[in-house]
Amino acid sequence: MPEARVIPLRPDDDETRLPPPPSLGWEQQVADVLEFLRRRLTGEYDTDEFGFDPDLTDHVLLPLLRPLFARWFRVETQGAEHVPATGGALVVANHSGTLPVDSLMATVALHDHHPAQRRLRLLGADLVFDMPFVGALSRKLGATLACTEDVERLLTEGELVGVFPEGFKGIGKPFRDRYTLQRFGRGGFVSAALRTGTPIVPCAIVGAEEIYPMIGNARTAARLLGLPYFPITPTFPLLGPLGLLPLPSKWLIAFGEPIETASYGPDAAEDPMLVFNLTDQVRETIQHSLYQLLLQRRSVFT
Amino acid sequence: MPPRVVLVTGVSRWLGGALAAELATDPAIHRVIGVDTVPPSPALLRRLGRTEFVRADIRNPMIGKVVTTASVDTVVHMNISATPAGAGGRAPMKELNVIGSMQLLAACQRAPSVRRFVLKSTSAVYGASPRDPAVFTEAMQARRVPSGGFAKDSQDIEGYVRSFGRRRPDVDLAVLRFTNFIGPRIDSLLAGFFRMPVVPTALGYDARVQLLHEDDALAVLVRATTGHFAGTVNVGGEGTLLLSQAIRRLGRVQVPLPTSTLGSVGRLTRRFGFVDYSPEQMRFLNFGRVVDTTVLRTEFGYAPRYTTVEALADYARTVPPVVSPALVAGITERVENAVRRAGDVVEAVGQRLHPPAPAPGLRAVRDA
Numbered sequence: 001m002p003e004a005r006v007i008p009l010r011p012d013d014d015e016t017r018l019p020p021p022p023s024l025g026w027e028q029q030v031a032d033v034l035e036f037l038r039r040r041l042t043g044e045y046d047t048d049e050f051g052f053d054p055d056l057t058d059h060v061l062l063p064l065l066r067p068l069f070a071r072w073f074r075v076e077t078q079g080a081e082h083v084p085a086t087g088g089a090l091v092v093a094n095h096s097g098t099l100p101v102d103s104l105m106a107t108v109a110l111h112d113h114h115p116a117q118r119r120l121r122l123l124g125a126d127l128v129f130d131m132p133f134v135g136a137l138s139r140k141l142g143a144t145l146a147c148t149e150d151v152e153r154l155l156t157e158g159e160l161v162g163v164f165p166e167g168f169k170g171i172g173k174p175f176r177d178r179y180t181l182q183r184f185g186r187g188g189f190v191s192a193a194l195r196t197g198t199p200i201v202p203c204a205i206v207g208a209e210e211i212y213p214m215i216g217n218a219r220t221a222a223r224l225l226g227l228p229y230f231p232i233t234p235t236f237p238l239l240g241p242l243g244l245l246p247l248p249s250k251w252l253i254a255f256g257e258p259i260e261t262a263s264y265g266p267d268a269a270e271d272p273m274l275v276f277n278l279t280d281q282v283r284e285t286i287q288h289s290l291y292q293l294l295l296q297r298r299s300v301f302t
Numbered sequence: 303m304p305p306r307v308v309l310v311t312g313v314s315r316w317l318g319g320a321l322a323a324e325l326a327t328d329p330a331i332h333r334v335i336g337v338d339t340v341p342p343s344p345a346l347l348r349r350l351g352r353t354e355f356v357r358a359d360i361r362n363p364m365i366g367k368v369v370t371t372a373s374v375d376t377v378v379h380m381n382i383s384a385t386p387a388g389a390g391g392r393a394p395m396k397e398l399n400v401i402g403s404m405q406l407l408a409a410c411q412r413a414p415s416v417r418r419f420v421l422k423s424t425s426a427v428y429g430a431s432p433r434d435p436a437v438f439t440e441a442m443q444a445r446r447v448p449s450g451g452f453a454k455d456s457q458d459i460e461g462y463v464r465s466f467g468r469r470r471p472d473v474d475l476a477v478l479r480f481t482n483f484i485g486p487r488i489d490s491l492l493a494g495f496f497r498m499p500v501v502p503t504a505l506g507y508d509a510r511v512q513l514l515h516e517d518d519a520l521a522v523l524v525r526a527t528t529g530h531f532a533g534t535v536n537v538g539g540e541g542t543l544l545l546s547q548a549i550r551r552l553g554r555v556q557v558p559l560p561t562s563t564l565g566s567v568g569r570l571t572r573r574f575g576f577v578d579y580s581p582e583q584m585r586f587l588n589f590g591r592v593v594d595t596t597v598l599r600t601e602f603g604y605a606p607r608y609t610t611v612e613a614l615a616d617y618a619r620t621v622p623p624v625v626s627p628a629l630v631a632g633i634t635e636r637v638e639n640a641v642r643r644a645g646d647v648v649e650a651v652g653q654r655l656h657p658p659a660p661a662p663g664l665r666a667v668r669d670a
Contacts, residue, residue: 030641038634042627043550049542049592050436051510129432129589132506132561139508140544149435149442 050150051139052121061141062111068101069108072248073207077113079255085116088155088198089258090189091162092282094181094290095170097208098231100124101246106162106203107141109253120162121154127228148192155196163189165279172229174217178209179294181287187279190261194269194278197262202282204289207251210300212236249300252293256285304330304528305376305418309369311360311406312381313353314338316488317422317516319346321378321523326351328528335372337365338381339398360402366409373415378527379406380422382459384452384491386580392451399455400462407466410473420476420526421463425512425536425593426453427479430586436510439594440479440534451582474532478522481538481593484613485516486620491583493617499624501549502567505558509545509590512538515608515616525604535602536593539610545587548614553623561588 036059039045045055069075083089093106107120122138123146129135144150146163154161164170169182193200216232236243259282261268268274308325312318313336322336334353336342341357342350358364360381369377382399386392410416428434429444448454460477467475483490492513495501514537522537549556559567564584599605608616 027642027645030645031638034634034638038630041550041625041630042553043543043547044627045547047510047542047544047547049510049512051508051542051544051590053544126433132504135432136506136508139510144436145433147435149437149439153435153437 047140050121050142050144050154051136052142053140054119054142056140057119057142061137062108065104065108066112069105069112072246073105073211073251075105075109075207075251075253077109077253077255079257080110080114082255082257083110083114083118083160083201084199084258085114085118086158088158088196089160089201090151090155090193090198091120091160091201091203091255092189092286093162093164093203093205094179094286095164095166096173096178096205097171097246098212098214098233099246100164100171101211102205102208103162103164104141105208105251106205106253110160118160121159122162123151123164125167146188148188151189151192152196155192155198165189168228172214172217172231175209175213175215179206179290181283181290184279184283187275190275190278190282191269193261194264194275195266197266199258199260199262200278200282201258202256202285202289204254204256204286204293205251206253206290206293206297207249210249211246213247247301250297250302252297254289254293256289259285304328306331307333307335307372307374307415308376308378308527309335309337309372309374310353310378310380311337311402312379312422313350313355314340314342314346315380316346317483317519317523318380319350320516320520321380321527322353323349323351324520324524325527326353331528333372335368335374337368360406361397363405363409365406366412369409369413369416374413375415376418376420376527377406377410377416378420378422378523379403380523382422382424382452382456384424396455399452400458403459404462407462411466411470416470416473418474418476418527419463419466420523421459421478422523423460423477423479424452424456425479425481425538425591426582426586427457427460428591428593429453430509430589430591432589434589434591437592437594438536440536440597448582451580453582474530476526476531477534478526479534479536479593480519480522481512481514481536481591483516483519484513484617486617488516488519496548496552496554496617497621498554500555500557502557502559502564503545503549504561504564504584504588507561507588509587510542510592511545511548511590511610512542512592513610513613514539514606515613518604518606518608518613521607522598522602522604525602529603531602533597533601535597536595537598537606538593538595539606539608539613540595541610542590542592543610543614545590551614552618552621553625553627555624 039055047053096102103122110118110120119142122143124138124143126145128138129145151161165184166182167185173182212231212233214231214233218230218232222230233243308331310318310322313322319342322334325331325334336350336353336355337358337360339359342355356368358368381402383395386395410419427444428438428442429446429448431446433445448457463475463477467473482492484493546556
């Protein structure tokens with residue numbers, strides 16, 4: 001007996017159905033992980049002259065940071081469209097939070113919430129690269145030493161460079177000074193942008209101030225350890241390693257309109273008055289948008 | 303005008319011998335004189351061709367007589383030792399490097415025939431520290447002046463060569479700052495390091511490494527000797543690798559050890575004739591060093607044939623891997639297949655427990 005066959009009454013019915021969304025099957029995920037491990041074991045991945053390892057960043061470092069970004073701090077990104085999709089640009093942001101978590105969150109924001117998935121190449125103090133593990137890992141994440149040579153090389157190569165001109169003055173300031181910008185270094189970042197003719201994108205980060213509220217600074221301990229400050233927060237060092245857990249503050253990261261520098265010409269970097277003025281302009285823009293973001297935020301934790 | 307009489311110091315080492323052999327094949331060059339403290343190996347001697355070998359110590363004023371009597375017009379100074387192991391200790395190494403170079407320069411200054419001086423220097427003059435920019439150009443200087451060892455010697459030698467240039471402005475100086483050499487034949491510091499099956503490195507650090515293939519090194523030396531370039535140039539392959547990455551690519555096993563224990567490991571490996579972990583070498587292995595090679599490609603006019611990755615791959619042909627890529631690929635494939643099989647089983651069980659939704663055609667029947 002021939003098998004019963006179902007004859008569709010409307011043959012085009014099947015075609016109008018949408019195919020299932022192309023979600024990665026778990027088999028594919030396992031295969032990807034194994035392929036990643038194979039690459040890591042045989043060294044078949046690319047790194048650049050700054051030590052940036054995109055393979056490790058995409059498959060390990062960014063996935064580790066994403067839960068912190070999305071769940072813990074619930075970061076909201078605003079104005080990502082102000083960051084150019086191609087070519088060099090200098091993202092200048094305020095710095096806070098005792099540990100440079102804000103730089104990592106800005107990296108995730110620009111990679112995940114920018115249409116061009118831009119990679120933020122961070123600039124760090126020499127102390128970062130002096131430390132074992134931290135220094136090597138920072139380079140693999142795409143960071144390099146904050147010096148004129150490296151900034152200009154990255155910008156001319158068309159990279160997006162992230163700089164925190166306040167440096168240790170910003171990140172290590174006491175909690176009572178939260179959201180007041182400190183001195184912006186010596187304006188080296190402006191000179192670098194002028195020399196390479198790349199735009200400056202001001203960036204304001206709200207939320208990082210509250211992750212480790214620094215209520216004291218143990219200067220003697222800092223001097224002994226060779227650190228610029230030794231933070232005392234309500235939980236550290238009181239609760240030991242548990243004190244390293246950041247408080248789950250609500251974060252807002254806003255990118256402002258880019259300030260173009262190309263029209264000044266590369267020689268303008270030799271004009272200190274212009275450099276000072278531009279530095280002040282960037283600083284005031286960031287301070288202004290910090291106040292605006294603070295008004296938007298209902299409370300520290302929501 | 304090509305050189306007529308070329309003097310090459312350090313001719314018994316691989317690179318010096320290869321350069322002398324290459325120059326000897328050029329009919330435009332009348333004489334090639336090779337100088338070294340030790341005679342070349344028989345195999346090298348055969349390759350040297352019409353090169354005249356002079357066994358002389360450049361620390362000895364006799365070198366001056368060789369330069370003047372042969373009326374040498376081009377001097378290639380390559381007799382700079384990078385490790386204390388090769389020279390028989392740090393004190394003889396420094397004497398050979400610094401005093402030897404001074405003697406040679408003194409002899410050249412007295413010889414009116416000398417028109418060109420080529421120095422095989424090193425990118426180690428830039429030092430290696432966390433305070434350095436990622437990429438060095440020729441105009442940059444070490445942020446942290448090397449305190450001793452090869453880098454300090456090389457800096458001193460470059461200084462003496464520059465002052466020689468001031469005293470003899472008619473002599474063209476070419477200072478070649480080479481990155482680390484690698485290749486199947488050359489005996490370099492890093493080649494010895496990578497030859498160990500288990501490579502101890504500093505825990506928590508990973509250096510950026512830029513390599514130069516031996517063939518490119520030779521080509522650059524020949525061009526510097528016979529060409530017209532005057533000045534300082536960085537010589538390195540394009541691209542970089544991380545130290546850990548290079549070790550993995552060679553199928554070596556990396557053993558990260560705390561920095562404090564590496565000193566004793568170094569003493570042990572040195573005793574067995576491997577590599578030494580001098581403090582300077584350690585700094586390089588921790589932070590690495592990359593140079594900008596724009597001047598090499600534009601002004602000097604040479605583009606290295608091998609990139610860093612290709613040079614390492616060429617060297618890898620000569621060292622059998624401990625962990626072969628085929629083995630790793632085989633294991634990952636087997637794991638993947640096992641996982642897939644397990645997945646199929648789980649899926650089959652799942653299908654039996656929760657039968658799939660009725661086929662779409664039935665809905666059409668119902669609708670009708």
